Structures are given as structure tokens and as C-alpha cells.
Amino acid sequence: MATHELPPVTPAVELPPRLLLGSGPSPVPERVLRALAQPTIGHLDPAFGALMEDMKGRLREVMVTENRATLAVSGTGSAGMETMVVNFVAPGDRVVCGVNGLFGERMADALTRQGATVERVEAEWGRAIETERLTAALDDHTAALFVVHGETSTGVCQPLDGLAEACRAHDALLLVDCVTSLAGQPLELDAAGVDVAFSGTQKCLNCPPGLAPFTISERAMERLLARSEPCRSWYFDLRAILAYWREDTAGAPPRAYHHTAPINMVYGLHEALAIVLEEGLPERWERHRRAHEALRSALQPLGLERLAPPGEALSSLLAVTVPEGIDEAAARKELLLEHGIEISGGLGPLAGRVWRIGVMGVGAAHEPQRRLVGALAEIFAADPADSLSALDAAWS
Amino acid sequence: MATHELPPVTPAVELPPRLLLGSGPSPVPERVLRALAQPTIGHLDPAFGALMEDMKGRLREVMVTENRATLAVSGTGSAGMETMVVNFVAPGDRVVCGVNGLFGERMADALTRQGATVERVEAEWGRAIETERLTAALDDHTAALFVVHGETSTGVCQPLDGLAEACRAHDALLLVDCVTSLAGQPLELDAAGVDVAFSGTQKCLNCPPGLAPFTISERAMERLLARSEPCRSWYFDLRAILAYWREDTAGAPPRAYHHTAPINMVYGLHEALAIVLEEGLPERWERHRRAHEALRSALQPLGLERLAPPGEALSSLLAVTVPEGIDEAAARKELLLEHGIEISGGLGPLAGRVWRIGVMGVGAAHEPQRRLVGALAEIFAADPADSLSALDAAWS
Numbered sequence: 001m002a003t004h005e006l007p008p009v010t011p012a013v014e015l016p017p018r019l020l021l022g023s024g025p026s027p028v029p030e031r032v033l034r035a036l037a038q039p040t041i042g043h044l045d046p047a048f049g050a051l052m053e054d055m056k057g058r059l060r061e062v063m064v065t066e067n068r069a070t071l072a073v074s075g076t077g078s079a080g081m082e083t084m085v086v087n088f089v090a091p092g093d094r095v096v097c098g099v100n101g102l103f104g105e106r107m108a109d110a111l112t113r114q115g116a117t118v119e120r121v122e123a124e125w126g127r128a129i130e131t132e133r134l135t136a137a138l139d140d141h142t143a144a145l146f147v148v149h150g151e152t153s154t155g156v157c158q159p160l161d162g163l164a165e166a167c168r169a170h171d172a173l174l175l176v177d178c179v180t181s182l183a184g185q186p187l188e189l190d191a192a193g194v195d196v197a198f199s200g201t202q203k204c205l206n207c208p209p210g211l212a213p214f215t216i217s218e219r220a221m222e223r224l225l226a227r228s229e230p231c232r233s234w235y236f237d238l239r240a241i242l243a244y245w246r247e248d249t250a251g252a253p254p255r256a257y258h259h260t261a262p263i264n265m266v267y268g269l270h271e272a273l274a275i276v277l278e279e280g281l282p283e284r285w286e287r288h289r290r291a292h293e294a295l296r297s298a299l300q301p302l303g304l305e306r307l308a309p310p311g312e313a314l315s316s317l318l319a320v321t322v323p324e325g326i327d328e329a330a331a332r333k334e335l336l337l338e339h340g341i342e343i344s345g346g347l348g349p350l351a352g353r354v355w356r357i358g359v360m361g362v363g364a365a366h367e368p369q370r371r372l373v374g375a376l377a378e379i380f381a382a383d384p385a386d387s388l389s390a391l392d393a394a395w396s
Numbered sequence: 397m398a399t400h401e402l403p404p405v406t407p408a409v410e411l412p413p414r415l416l417l418g419s420g421p422s423p424v425p426e427r428v429l430r431a432l433a434q435p436t437i438g439h440l441d442p443a444f445g446a447l448m449e450d451m452k453g454r455l456r457e458v459m460v461t462e463n464r465a466t467l468a469v470s471g472t473g474s475a476g477m478e479t480m481v482v483n484f485v486a487p488g489d490r491v492v493c494g495v496n497g498l499f500g501e502r503m504a505d506a507l508t509r510q511g512a513t514v515e516r517v518e519a520e521w522g523r524a525i526e527t528e529r530l531t532a533a534l535d536d537h538t539a540a541l542f543v544v545h546g547e548t549s550t551g552v553c554q555p556l557d558g559l560a561e562a563c564r565a566h567d568a569l570l571l572v573d574c575v576t577s578l579a580g581q582p583l584e585l586d587a588a589g590v591d592v593a594f595s596g597t598q599k600c601l602n603c604p605p606g607l608a609p610f611t612i613s614e615r616a617m618e619r620l621l622a623r624s625e626p627c628r629s630w631y632f633d634l635r636a637i638l639a640y641w642r643e644d645t646a647g648a649p650p651r652a653y654h655h656t657a658p659i660n661m662v663y664g665l666h667e668a669l670a671i672v673l674e675e676g677l678p679e680r681w682e683r684h685r686r687a688h689e690a691l692r693s694a695l696q697p698l699g700l701e702r703l704a705p706p707g708e709a710l711s712s713l714l715a716v717t718v719p720e721g722i723d724e725a726a727a728r729k730e731l732l733l734e735h736g737i738e739i740s741g742g743l744g745p746l747a748g749r750v751w752r753i754g755v756m757g758v759g760a761a762h763e764p765q766r767r768l769v770g771a772l773a774e775i776f777a778a779d780p781a782d783s784l785s786a787l788d789a790a791w792s
Contacts, residue, residue, distance in 0.1 A: 015447070015663075018437045025659060028436040036660060037433035040424040040604045041414045042738045051411070074606070075471045075631065078655040082631040110630040202656055208436045210470075210606055210658035232628065234506040235471065235478040257743075259474040260420060260598055262606035264432060265661070267411075342438045347653075 018336075019363075021372055022344035023152050023317060024180065025202035025209055026360035032207055035271035036264050043261045044254075052245065055266060058273035059213050062205075062281065063178075063197065064188035069216040071245040072269060073198070073236070074262050077179040080198025080212030081110055084146075084175055086233040087224055088196055091115030093143035096172075098122075098129045102153035102347045103177055107146055114232075116143075125349055126154045126307040126319070135166035144173040144195075150181030152203075153347045155319035155356065156308045157185055164193020173220055179203060182213065183276050184288040184316030184360055195220040201265075204288070204316050206361035207272035210265040235259065275361075288315035291364035294394030295357065296320075298373045301386035307354055316364070318357045319350070328352055331379050339375040366395040414732075415759075417768055418740035419548050419713060420576070421598035421605055422756035428603055431667035432660050439657045440650075449643065451662060454669035455609050458601075458677065459574075459593065460584035465612040467641040468665060469594070469632070470658050473575040476594025476608030477506055479632040480542075480571055483620055484592055487511030489539035492568075494518075494525045498549035498743045499573055503542055510628075512539075521745055522550045522703040522715070531562035540569040540591075546577030548599075549743045551715035551752065552704045553581055560589020569616055575599060578609065579672050580684040580712030580756055591616040597661075600684070600712050602757035603668035606661040631655065671757075684711035687760035690790030691753065692716075694769045697782035703750055712760070714753045715746070724748060727775050735771040762791040 020027045041048050060070050073083045085107075089095055095116045097108045100123040111118045121137050123129040129147070138145060145167050147158045160176065167174040173195040181187055184204030189197055195217040201207035216224070216238070224238060231237040243256040276284060292315040296306055303323035306313060322328040328345060332355065335341050346354035357372070373391055377384030416423045437444050456466050469479045481503075485491055491512045493504045496519040507514045517533050519525040525543070534541060541563050543554045556572065563570040569591040577583050580600030585593055591613040597603035612620070612634070620634060627633035639652040672680060688711040692702055699719035702709060718724040724741060728751065731737050742750035753768070769787055773780035 015434055015437055016441075016443050017435070018441065018443075020436065020438060022438060024656060025436050025438060028660075033433040033435065033660075037429040038411055039413070039429065040416065040421050040598075041411055042416060042418060042421060043605070045412075045414065045732070045738065047412050047414075075475065076655050076658060078631050079471065082629065085630075106630065113626055113628050113630055200656070202436075208658065208660040209439070209656040210661055230509055232509050233478060234481075234502065234509055235475050259472050260596070260605040262472060262604065262658075262661070263421060264424075264429075264604040264664075265606055265658070268660075336441070342441065 017340050019341045019368055019371060021358050021363055021368060022342045023356045023358055024200070024360065026204070026206050026358055027362050027368070028206055028208055029275065029362055031275065032268050032272045036208065036268040038264070038267050040263050043263055044257060048263065049255060051266065051270060053247065055270040055273065056245070058270065058277060059215070062183055062273055062276050063213065063215050064281070065190045065215050067215045067217055068247070069221055069242055071214055071241070072266060073212040073214045074259060075212055076209045077198065077200025077212050079236070080200070080214050081107060081177065082233070083212070083214060083236040083238060084196050084198055085110045085114050086231055086236050087238045088173055088175065088220060089114050089116050089144060090227070090229065092117065094119060094141050096121060096134065096137045096142055096145045098134055098147040098158065100127060100129050100154065100156060101125050101148065101151035103148045103151055103179070105348070107148070107177065126156060127309070128156050128158050128312040131159060131162045134163060138166055138170045138172055140170055142170050142172040144175050146175040148177040149187060150178060150185055150314045150316060152180040152317055153350065154307060155314050155317040156312050157181065157314040160192040160194070168193070173223065180316055181314060183281070183284060184364070185314055186285045189215060201269055201272065204360045205269070205272045205276065207268045208265070210262055211269050285315070288359055288364045290394070291359045291369065292318055294366070294391055295359060295369050297394050298369065298387040298391035301390065302376055302380055302382055304355070316358065316360050318359055319354050320357065321354050326380065328355065334379050335375055341372055341375055366391070413736050415737045415764055415767060417754050417759055417764060418738045419752045419754055420596065420756065422600070422602050422754055423758050423764070424602055424604055425671065425758055427671065428664050428668045432604065432664040434660070434663050436659050439659055440653060444659065445651060447662065447666060448641065451666040451669065452641070454666065454673060455611070458579055458669055458672050459609065459611050460677070461586045461611050463611045463613055464643070465617055465638055467610055467637070468662060469608040469610045470655060471608055472605045473594065473596025473608050475632070476596070476610050477503060477573065478629070479608070479610060479634060480592050480594055481506045481510050482627055482629040482632050483634045484569055484571065484616060485510050485512050485540060486623070486625065488513065490515060490537050492517060492530065492533045492538055492541045494530055494543040494554065496523060496525050496550065496552060497521050497544065497547035499544045499547055499575070501744070503544070503573065522552060523705070524552050524554050524708040527555060527558045530559060534562055534566045534568055536566055538566050538568040540571050542571040544573040545583060546574060546581055546710045546712060548576040548713055548752070550703060550746065551710050551713040552708050553577065553710040556588040556590070564589070569619065576712055577710060579677070579680060580760070581710055582681045585611060597665050597668065600756045601665070601668045601672065603664045604661070606658055607665050681711070684755055684760045686790070687755045687765065688714055690787055691755060691765050693790050694765065694783040694787035697786065698772055698776055698778055700751070712754065712756050714755055715750050716753065717750050722776065724751065730775050731771055737768055737771055762787070
């Protein structure tokens with residue numbers, strides 16, 4: 001019996017070893033990579049359906065929500081943003097949009113493309129927006145309020161307290177970007193009264209990029225189902241997507257095919273969520289807080305001061321101003337190419353002035369921070385002793 | 397020195413072994429899975445940029461195009477469709493859309509959502525559309541003609557001959573869905589005069605789903621760059637995406653961040669493309685043709701007749717009518733759960749009447765087909781001898 005033989009394998013491309021301490025992607029544990037490499041099965045296979053259900057349950061736990069409509073959008077974090085916009089904002093809607101960094105700007109841009117009337121409430125890049133200014137911008141014609149919980153461009157955490165009540169008083173939805181905060185910063189979506197939230201996988205979840213965790217409150221679901229106009233987007237149409245992600249219980253109609261889900265990415269996210277839940281959310285939030293403070297104390301002797309003021313900082317991303325006299329781009333390049341450590345530069349008005357250092361998942365730990373601090377001291381030709389002892393003391 | 401220990405690992409979810417012979421995903425070689433599991437590096441890392449360039453080159457070879465603007469869209473195949481629509485069709489545009497199956501219907505739907513005036517040219521599900529009917533529908537106000545080269549819902553291959561000339565005569569773009577045909581059916585995009593094409597990874601490329609190969613002719617690029625209105629979609633805005641995917645040559649501006657590419661999926665696609673190129677495109681096309689005919693001849697003794705007439709069949713997907721007296725859903729379920737083999741049911745008007753069997757990449761081979769034919773004979777309580785000898789003869 002003749003069989004068709006495929007050619008022999010050649011080695012995969014070799015990639016340099018990297019310690020990912022930038023704004024994301026974050027370091028991916030071997031365990032998640034192994035999960036990703038499990039054999040592909042069908043997107044309509046009952047075994048995949050069971051995995052999806054399990055994954056949804058884990059996602060609910062990590063997002064601290066009871067929302068039945070909790071899923072992973074088939075794209076990166078920004079695909080979650082787009083899904084939010086095309087499903088919950090109609091052309092002509094008035095939307096209040098908090099803008100204090102690149103990701104607020106990005107949302108304002110996406111809302112404008114959708115035809116919304118965007119009411120911007122701004123703060124300086126590096127500061128949170130005062131709650132009163134956000135709530136004062138709402139009126140009875142406002143469809144939604146959007147804020148970025150964790151601004152990846154500045155390392156600022158936007159408080160959510162008081163927003164849900166104000167939104168409900170005006171019958172507006174509360175929409176939140178929690179890409180960089182999820183699983184790294186205290187966040188309980190139901191308790192905060194969030195209606196729709198999206199996240200990414202490549203930040204504090206330590207999974208490669210490619211999916212956008214997404215959740216929808218009952219209140220937002222009612223609005224979605226009441227829409228008379230079809231969604232402008234075919235790919236991100238949640239009414240169709242939810243017919244695929246729905247619960248596959250006895251007696252329920254089977255999952256309806258919409259598009260082929262990124263199966264292996266779901267394997268990876270499923271495993272990454274398990275790691276988060278094994279540690280425990282409060283423990284993980286506390287570890288990120290501690291790691292942020294440890295790194296901050298170690299970077300101060302090198303002249304790297306945090307951008308965000310106390311009380312406004314995001315645990316999972318430490319943005320620091322680069323001292324005068326340092327060529328930030330050259331130093332960052334040396335860090336990457338000579339030391340194999342990635343950190344991120346500034347964006348927009350902060351370009352050339354700040355570094356953004358990730359404190360995300362397995363990166364929020366003593367050893368990777370020690371490598372970073374040692375390498376930076378070497379690049380700065382500085383004595384590392386003060387920095388390292390501050391770091392060690394903070395972790396001891 | 398105290399370090400923060402993460403909890404011990406638990407085993408990944410166990411998934412059942414499956415032979416994927418449905419409409420996709422197709423079987424993923426171990427080599428691609430291993431590539432997928434390589435450590436994640438940054439999306440702006442020069443090493444990732446080099447991998448992207450290499451991947452783009454491989455994609456051009458497999459698509460048989462010189463288009464500089466060749467990339468992978470960050471979503472599944474349908475994300476490629478949406479990227480085509482939102483970038484190359486403006487609200488109010490007249491678009492001629494071939495509809496002879498679900499994926500033509502889907503495009504007509506997406507075009508309507510985009511606000512286009514859709515001129516449908518239909519054929520029965522299971523038949524190709526006559527070229528003359530497509531070209532006759534063009535006029536000087538037509539912005540584009542869209543056809544599905546490989547209709548995954550019916551196993552029909554739409555001939556492209558003559559379409560490009562007619563499009564050019566009317567200054568219309570030729571837009572093609574080659575999700576299921578790419579690397580399984582003879583297709584040379586430049587020679588066929590295709591302006592914009594999208595594909596998927598989970599068909600004849602044997603990569604998990606999660607990226608949409610995409611290519612744009614110079615002619616289409618000019619039109620894209622001349623657009624005065626911003627793209628309605630932020631996530632699929634090609635002008636921004638191409639600033640990230642552009643060539644990273646000496647002297648050129650660095651890649652501009654748009655969204656975080658699905659890094660590990662790019663690893664997988666890069667490797668999957670290598671496997672295609674090692675075999676050689678003409679050899680691969682011929683193997684798919686042969687595998688299609690082999691399977692067809694083996695299924696006939698079981699009463700399974702091909703839907704598409706001779707000359708209109710797509711090598712990579714064999715749609716067959718299910719004989720009277722067979723409960724197709726029950727048989728398909730038994731095949732999956734008892735034999736671990738996935739095939740697909742019919743869609744739309746063909747639901748309950750046909751099976752769609754993938755002949756894709758490593759699935760287009762003697763051994764997997766022998767497993768399928770043997771299992772089907774068992775389920776049908778039929779003597780497998782005629783089928784197996786037909787199959788063996790076709791592969792000998």
C-alpha cells in the first residue's frame with residue numbers, strides 16, 4: 001500500500017531568548033505554551049464546547065462577574081474594543097469618553113468612526129480623571145460612558161467608584177477597558193457595576209496575544225437584543241457570536257456556527273486562567289502591588305521616577321520618567337539586544353520621555369526585576385548596590 | 397533572597413484524539429504545533445520583524461503574487477473578509493457579488509452592512525457561476541466584483557478566467573475569497589489579476605485558525621490610499637495595519653504600533669507555509685486533485701455521490717449527497733464519537749442532505765482517507781471491500 005510521504009521536517013525559526021518586561025506581551029509560562037500546542041480539534045466538537053464552557057467559567061471568576069454572556073472575542077485586545085463599539089454604540093449616540101492616554105484616544109477615534117457624538121473628558125497623560133468631571137458630563141441623552149481602567153500608555157489606574165450609579169441615573173451603559181488591569185489590579189466587574197468590559201490576554205494573564213476576554217451585563221444584553229439595526233460589522237456581531245458561545249446544555253439548541261474560533265488560542269487562555277485562579281485573585285493583586293512598589297523603590301536610586309502620583313498608579317505597569325542625559329531609545333535598544341530584556345518606550349506626548357515597565361503575572365516577581373535592575377545599572381554605568389538592596393528588601 | 401513561588405502546575409485539559417476531515421480546521425502537523433509553542437517575544441522586537449518579513453515572503457510564494465502589501469490579518473478567515481469590505485468598499489458603492497453558497501451569502505451580508513449596493517449574481521448551491529453572467533453584471537459604476545474561489549459550503553471551485561479583464565474594462569476591483577482553495581487548488585493570484593484576496597489558515601495550510609492571509613495589488617493600494625473618508629473600522633483599518641506590517645529595511649521608518657499581533661499564531665503560520673513550499677505548489681495542487689478523486693471513487697460504492705459536477709469541483713473539499721435512509725446527523729455523530737473522525741454536515745439549503753469532507757494538506761492522503769472509508773462502511777453496515785480497493789488503486 002503506497003502512502004504519500006510528506007517531506008522531512010526542518011527546524012523551526014530560532015528566536016532569541018527575551019525577558020518581556022514591557023507593556024505587553026508579558027512572559028508566557030511554559031505551561032501555557034504547552035497548552036497552546038495541544039492538537040487542534042473542531043470548533044463544533046462537543047469536547048471543544050466543554051472546554052469553552054470551562055474557559056467561560058474561569059473568565060467569570062477572574063473578571064468577578066456572574067454575566068452569562070462572557071466569552072473571548074476572536075482577535076487581540078483592540079478587537080474587544082471594536083466589538084464594544086459596534087455592538088453597544090449606534091451612529092448618532094452621545095458617548096462620554098475619558099481620555100488621559102493613548103487607549104482613551106483610541107476609543108474616541110473608534111467611537112467617531114462609528115458615527116457617535118463623542119464628549120471627551122480629558123486629563124493630563126499620567127493622571128487619573130476626576131470622577132466628578134466624568135459624571136458631570138453625563139446627561140439623559142447619553143448612551144454610554146467609557147473609561148480605561150488601566151491606561152497602558154501611562155501606568156494610571158482610573159477609579160471606577162461612583163461611575164455605575166451615575167450611569168444608571170442617566171440610563172447610560174458603563175463601558176470599561178481592562179486590558180492591562182485584569183488579574184493584576186483589584187477589579188470586580190459586577191461590584192463596580194460595569195456593563196461591558198474587554199481585556200487582552202498578553203498582559204497580566206500571561207497568555208500570547210490573540211483573544212479578547214469580553215463580558216456583558218444583563219442590562220447591556222437587553223439593549224443589544226433590542227437593537228433594530230443590524231450590527232455594521234459582520235465579524236464582531238455579538239448577536240451572532242453569542243449564538244456560538246452560548247451554553248451547550250441539554251435541551252438547548254446546539255452552538256450555531258459563526259466563524260471558526262481560534263481554537264489553540266482558547267487552549268492557551270484556558271490554561272492561563274487556571275494559573276491565575278490557582279494563585280487566587282486577592283493574592284495575585286497583592287503580589288502585583290508589592291512587585292510594583294519593589295521595582296519603584298529599586299529604580300529611584302537610578303533616577304527613574306514614577307510618572308503617576310501616589311494613589312493613581314496601576315500596579316501592572318510602571319511608567320517612569322527617564323533622567324536627563326540618557327538617550328532613552330539607545331538605552332532601551334541596548335537592554336533588548338545586549339541583555340535580552342524588553343521594556344517599552346513612551347507613546348504620544350510621552351515619547352522619548354518615559355519608559356513603561358510591565359509588572360505582569362510571572363513578570364511581577366523578584367528574579368526578573370533583579371535582572372532588569374542590574375542591567376539598567378550597567379547601561380547607566382551606575383553602582384547597582386542601592387537599587388538591588390532596595391529591591392531585595394522589598395521582596396524579603 | 398526570597399522569591400515568590402508560583403503554584404505547581406496541573407495537567408492541561410485532555411482533549412480527545414481527532415482526525416479532522418471536515419470543512420476545517422484541518423489536521424495540524426506536530427511541527428506546526430511545536431512552532432506555535434515557541435516562546436512569545438515582543439511584537440516590535442526586531443527579531444519578530446524579521447520573522448514577519450520571512451512569513452510575508454512565504455505567503456507571497458504560496459499566493460503566487462509579487463504584492464508588497466501581503467500580510468496576515470489578526471483574526472480568523474472571516475476577519476479577512478471584513479478587512480476586504482471595510483477597506484475596499486465604501487457606503488453607496490455598487491458591488492457585484494457572486495452567490496452560490498454560504499460564503500457568497502456571507503459576503504453579500506457584510507457588503508450590505510457596509511452600506512454597499514449589492515448586485516447579486518446567483519447560481520444553485522453546488523454549481524459554479526457562469527463567467528458571462530458575472531461580467532455582464534458589471535457596469536461603469538461598479539466599484540468591485542467579488543467571488544468565492546473555493547466555496548466551502550458546496551465544494552465548488554469558481555473559475556477566475558476572464559474576470560480580471562472585465563473588471564479592468566469597468567475600472568472595478570476583483571475581490572476573491574480563497575479561504576479553502578489556497579494551497580489546495582491551482583491558484584496564481586497575480587496571473588489571475590486578483591486585486592485583493594483573503595484566506596484562512598485552518599484549511600489547506602494545516603495551521604490552527606486565528607489569522608487571515610491577505611494580499612493587495614498595487615492597483616488596489618492606490619485606491620486605498622486615495623480614500624478620503626477614514627475607514628469605519630479601527631481594528632481592520634489597513635492604512636494603519638500596513639504601517640505595522642511594512643518592510644523594516646535600513647533607512648525606512650520603524651514599524652508603527654497599531655495593535656499587538658497574535659505573535660504565536662504568526663510562528664505557526666510561518667512554519668505551516670514552510671511545509672507547503674517544501675512540497676512545492678504544483679506538487680501540492682496535484683496531490684490534492686489526486687486525493688479528491690481517490691476519495692470520490694471510494695465513496696461511490698457507499699452511495700455517496702459528489703454534489704459538484706465534473707469540472708466545477710474544488711479539490712480540497714468534497715461535498716457528497718447522503719443516501720436516502722441514512723440519518724446523516726446520527727451517522728456523523730457516531731463517526732466523531734466512536735471513530736474519532738470529524739466530517740461536516742451541510743449548511744443552508746443543503747443541511748441534512750450533504751456531507752462536506754475535507755481534502756486538506758496532510759488530510760489529503762491515503763491513510764486518513766482509508767480510516768474514514770473503513771469507518772463509514774462500518775457505520776453503514778456495508779462491505780468495505782469495493783471502497784477500499786478503489787481507494788488503494790487510486791493511491792497506488
